Amino acid sequence: MSDKDTTATQLSAEELEDLVASTDTGGRQPSNKNVAKFMAAVALIWSLLQVWYSSPIPYVVGFGVFNSGEMRSIHLAIAVLLAFLAYPAGKSSPRRYVPALDWVFAILGFGCAFYLFVANTELIGTLTGQRLSDRPNNPNAVDIGVAIVGMLLLLEATRRALGPPLMVVAIVFIGYTFLGPYAPGILAWKGASFGAVAYHQWISTEGVFGIALGVSTDLVFLFVLFGALLEKAGAGNYFIKVAFSLMGHLRGGPAKAAVVASGMTGLISGSSIANVVTTGTFTIPMMKRVGFSREKAGAVEVASSVNGQIMPPVMGAAAFLMVEYVNIPYFEVVKHAFVPAIISYIALVYIVHLEAMKNGMEGLPRAGQPKPFKWAMLSFLMSVAIVLALASGVYWVVQFFNGLGSAELKLLAVAVVIGLEFLIYKGVFRNASEGTKEKIISVFALVICNLTIGAFGVSYLLDIIRSLAGPALTPWIVGVLLILAYVWLASRCAKEPDLEVDDPNQPVVQLPEPGPTIRSGLYFLLPVGVLIWCLMVERLSPSLSAFWAVAFMVFILLTQSHLFALFRGEGTAGKFKEGFDHLIDGLMTGARNMIGIGIATATAGVIVGAVSQTGVGSVLADLVELLSFGNIFMILLLTAILSLILGMGLPTTANYIVVSSLLAPVIVSLGQANGLIVPLIAVHLFVFYFGIMADVTPPVGLASFAAAAVSGGDPIRTGFVAFAYSLRTALLPFLFIFNTDLLLIDVTPVQGVFVFVMSTAAILLFTAGTQGYFLTKSRIWESLALILVAFTLFRPGFWMDMIVEPFDHQPPAKIFEAAEQMPEGGELRVIVDGLDEVGEPMTFTAIIKLGAPGKGADRLSDFGLDLLTQGDEIIIDNAMYDSPAQKAGFDFDQKISTVLVPVVQPAKEWMYIPALLLLGLVVLVQRRRRDAAGAAAVAA
Template identity: 70%
Template sequence: MSDKLNKEGPLSNEELEDLVASTDTGGRTPDNAFIVKLMMGLALVWSVWQIWIASPLPYIFNFGVFSGKEARPVHLAFSIILAFMAYPAFKKSPRHEIPLADWGLAIIGALATMYLFAFDTAFGDTLTGSRLSDRPGNPILPDIIVACVGVVVLLEATRRALGPPLMIVAMVFLGYTFLGPYAPGILAWKGASFGAVADHQWLSSEGVFGIALGVSTGLVFLFVLFGALLDKAGAGNYFIKVAFSLMGHLRGGPAKAAVVASGMTGLISGSSIANVVTTGTFTIPMMKRVGFTPEKAGAVEVASSVNGQIMPPVMGAAAFLMVEYVNISYFDVVRHAFVPAIISYIALVYIVHLEAMKLDMQGLPKAGETKPAKLALLSFGITLSAVLAIGGGLYYLSELFNLLGSTFNKLAAILILIALQMGVFKGIVARSAEGTKALIFSKGAVVLCNVVIVCFGIFFAVNLIRELAGSDLTPWIVGASILVVYIILISICAKYPDLEVDDPNAPVTALPEPGPTVMAGLHFLLPVAVLIWCLMIERLSPELSAFWAVALMIFILLTQRQVFAFFRKEAQTGKLKQGFSELVEGLIAGARNMIGIGIATAAAGIIVGTVSQTGVGLVLAELVEFLSQGQILLILIFTAILSLILGMGLPTTANYIVVSSLLAPVVVSLGQQNGLIVPLIAVHLFVFYFGIMADVTPPVGLASFAAAAVSGGDPIRTGFVAFFYSMRTAILPFLFIFNTDLLLIDVTPLEGVVVFIVATAAILLFTAGTQGYFFARSKMWESALLILIAFTLFRPGFWMDLISPPFSKTEPATLVDVMGSLNSGSEMRLIVQGEDDVGDPLVFTAILPVLDGATSEERLEKVGLELLIEGDEVIIDNAAFDSPAQAAGLDFDQKILSVLVPVSQPAKELMYIPALILLAFIGLIQRRRSRAAQSEAATA
């Protein structure tokens, strides 16, 4: 692979495919047809098995039911076998045959993993006299031998599939478990025996077969498979064509289209490199054609492709890992991740726009009439306002009708929506056709508003069906409705020609028309809509949601060509066979895409197991606290640096698992000690963001090397430019740690809309400040002020807290009186002195809610707090089990040092006023400078 990356000039399509294969799915292509069929067969069986265990069928037929404990070894066995078959041992190892040693390692690795499955049944009882579950913590000699062999084979598979870094990190942690007594200073611990390590790492659910591998087995595989099937059906090309048709005519249009296309393909690809090569093959040559240098063209593609991993609802594998590690629902993970991901992409589009403005670039020629820029902006504003107004109104309408709850009211709601959709907007379309305000309120606005109305209509209709038909018939009715919608969509799509895959090096005379391009693949949106509906509305488990989406994709692959042929009145011959072949190819591609992820989650489990067995996390907390001197900002910087360093060699998933296991609890606890209450989800997203940044960071960022291979530019320079473009992604984690409104934590829907609008404006201003261009090229002081304004919009509470502190400090003896004087529902903060888990002194901040109660004593009782007051000294005598006091971290014999009482504070949003005045001042200066420059250019 490195030979190709270092090659001068862009790579051919075949070389690019080999690049993706060697990094994601394995670069070995055996000449022996039987071996090829065997590899494909194993991948196919793996996919079918994963679909089977995720479906309700095993429980319906009472056959083939696998528990999570049983499924993990089978999942890892498939990963290991395919890893040794697909990945050569060394650069010079044969690529067209599988050596005997690789066969041996594949078989040994599979047997070692299946040992856990086979020997925890009656079979193991017969051979060894007991099952594995009968001897927890007490392994016998065969257990230890199998564990040792399994770990060694897994580490070798890790080296092949993911490179040496993850293997080395895992070996260092594994060595620490044995060599603990010889470790220096505070890192020293008593060490562990072979038996203890074998049991913990291989035989229990704490190490290799822990949570990470469980998430890979139950969730990640299905989502990766869904993406592979969607891509095989043609959705990848559809997303790229739609992005180009909508944005290619703008300044720097191909680069903006690359950002949008990568955001959409992020739904179907969990690999930065595959995303770069898939979309970059088309976008990078076009970016170069309109004036971008090879390095900047590659950097735009890298920044947008890497950001595909932060885009909900899939987010690579991290979203599902967060569900397990943070112990919140998948819906909450997506809700918290939504705003940062969206505004990060908006900022990247703006970066491209600023680069185009600097170089006075033009877009590609557009088919049809081009709307003037000012009217286009006005149209966008009206469209956004209409969508938000209709969406907000219908949201509260849905809340009202759910509150009323009667069948009649729900039916009335559906009729209102139908009338709204058919009446008002049909009239607008008619007036637009006559030329009235046609440029301002475009048909695109009508389409978006109709989409919002239809979504709410579907929501009411499903609720009505559930109420009338009952829970048994509802799934059948909904399934039949989806089938009808699918046929209707294809009948619409069939009126337009298929979207062919274009040659990116061919000259572009005009962009495709947006309307026909969007309409040609509407049916691809149906499985995505079903996935999001199941996850967000029905609140099904992610595993079951992905299964239904995959099931629909299987149906689409098998039938879409036949249905298209029916509506186009074409011959049906061979259509079913072609669809079946595409389905098989998609199932195989999904399994091969999972090889690296399965290996990575298993190898990362070694590190997680070491942390839980040795307690090194507590030691690391002390080390980080010492280095940072208790400063939360320094803690975050150290965490970010560690994430970047580890991420240079680890895939994103493994990097997230390692750093979140080591440092997420540290950041939360040290933040609490310093008066900053950091939600755990914020820390996990912080770690994840810097983990994906490592795919960009020179000198190791493979995504930058892949983009340079496409563009023919210098890979190191591409990496540095991409890192500079990604600064807006790097600043967001620091901001949402200190302002959790960005994660939509404890905000209403209306507040969420305001947060989104303000955060978007702030990230655009930050981008303008870092890029040195707003309306014109910025001077240094102007860039600094733009960044300051952006900070104020992101975190207005910082300045307001300096002007008017939100808490007043009182003596601990006043706690009882304060509790009685505060309004119910407010929160007070206690500075508490206690001990940590190992008995060392600890000072931290606890948040104590104020609950309803007639007296102070009654309120204290409700929060579960009993105090011992002796003069000015207040000691906690008891914190009741499962009470708010215990949840706040309070415990027996802790000493309350002081009480922070909330005081009335002006709205922090008032700080927007001076920020906006300063922004208007800078904008006025730059507009004058821009007009003067344009006048000089016109005169010249």
């Protein structure tokens, strides 16, 4: 295909906007102004209502307080209404007006969803003598009729907004609910009546209005709205420009900048397709300009954009769903997801670097003196060393500061760290000459010290404010300080020129300087900082954290144009109206971005409801166990394949809900049966990681099609290349199932830093092995050696367990003696025989975590276990209610067959030595071959 022919497949800017709209917000744009205003007004009301619901204001004024059930009804009612108005029924359906039938569907769908709110009001209770909640499991004819119509319209809205696959899957599960008696073999069940299904799916909180829709209502909307407001304020373009100014001059620089820019925009964008088009229209042409093919340029953008969904703190909707499904705090979800997300992005940057090395690519020119790549690498390594040094001391610094009791001492500590920051700035930064290696290193040192010292300074400053002002005045004082910081940063940013949105079709002569580019939008970091601070430090609820971040963004949107004009000495007339228009536009955009998510979570609730009503989950567990032969690795592989298959048609959120509901408990139980204790969060992250491949996997990956539309390349080839680039993402879930250190489970801060460093090195070596290029083009044995080294760095315990058994198998009667000898906090493992819920024999491994030292029987009793000795048998007489023993799976009349006592092993880190020796051999061989090739090229 000629360039001319290929270029013809590229879409214009308007066509790309239409692609995003048709996928995320609905492709219909009515020409009738009244209809357009109505749709805009509904979207605006939806956003304002969600902000009101998440705010503390209703509780303060005592008016407009909605409970979660009421708000779910309103949420879905508006989502269905907008879905029928914004999404055409088919490709040939009109886009410039809303047909009468769509109006009928929209009004009926709104009414059916809103019925749950109305039917539970005091007014209805007075008129009919009974509210909906007063007749549990006893629906009347109206309830059943509303449920039937509502389900049908929800399925049609799903088809329009998300395509047929999710609708088809939901129909299959509904059909199974009714046709259970006719299902084959083990899938057969007694079936259910219309009334039972209607109540379970539509009126109760087990189906459509269940946990998934509740998460969309309570949490996801505010985060999507926050991203829309940030984008409307100009943060998206700022992140792209910063990434290019910092990395565009390196080998394959535009591709590396695309990865970083997509990671940053992924923090505020919940859509892979929107991320591809937003950053891709700028990055893909620049990647092509430095030597990337159309398909590879598109694939880099796809891989980096899709990975935005695994990047904390937002992670699309999945993080909030995990809070509900796994029943752990949001902070814990983010902590567990952090290391895999970061090293995945580092590996993608390295993939780009290897591609650039293979093809001899260069970066784009920058204004000013260029910096050699080796200096950049040196600065990176030095910054890592500084991070390690700081991190190792951070824990003790925190302990010291926390030991300071009075506000005066903490104020002194804050003054000390601010003085230290001044000394670093003056002594290291200013004394380093421009363009030297010392300058580069000092910049990294200053940034890291600023972040570390700034975090501690803010933490203890807030502590002082709380102790002096009290809890009532503290929020007001913090609000004033934030506004002052924003005004000060705006005054600094106003000295720099505005960042224009570049035309991607125009050649880039040189890259912008990093300093002015970074300084031009520093105030964008404040609302992001507020969100992260509220979530991670103050430990506020995600909903309240998002509210405060949104409230701050509203203030920024209303004032930024006015402040910039004021500080630049320009006229301020009309600037407030300009900001108000941007705010209204952002509120409407956020609501339209939520249509698909609201519909997806509701329809996924249909599938979850069918699973809970029919009990098909346990049947699938038996089926999967049969197919996997009880092997935990095989069950993981089958789960990954199922996620990829479903991912070809389901959006990430729906895919995660379906697969985690069906298979997460299966993986945990099979792991126990195989002696592997798999934390539930690890299983859910495993499912989620493969779910994000939904937008990559050919032949349906929508992000790949969007990238091909920008690059002019073949979408299927783009998808396959993107899938190859995403292999490092596919590797990580398997690893953190078997090595939970990657998820920072039960590790100290210092251990966490060590895990991060070793995991980063491992993922880079795995990337080099799979890409077939390290220092030079790799031979097959070198690639295999690199992958082996990577595996050893990731999971050194695998080899150590083969050398020294980790547990000593003792007879059950030894459990009391073993429990008495274990140290405080020690874990004793036992293999237990018993019966499952349906009376079938089962065997599983359980962990007994022991408390304070004492007699073995007492320590086991403190854990919640009452044991009965009958000869050589140890029988569980009781597992106390809500005790750790009951949560670990122990139950009455189970038998302990084996006691696994931990054995003192050599440190598993000893396995790093042979791995590093093998790595050294590969490096030596490849350096000789590379130097020989270079000498031959010079001689020629």
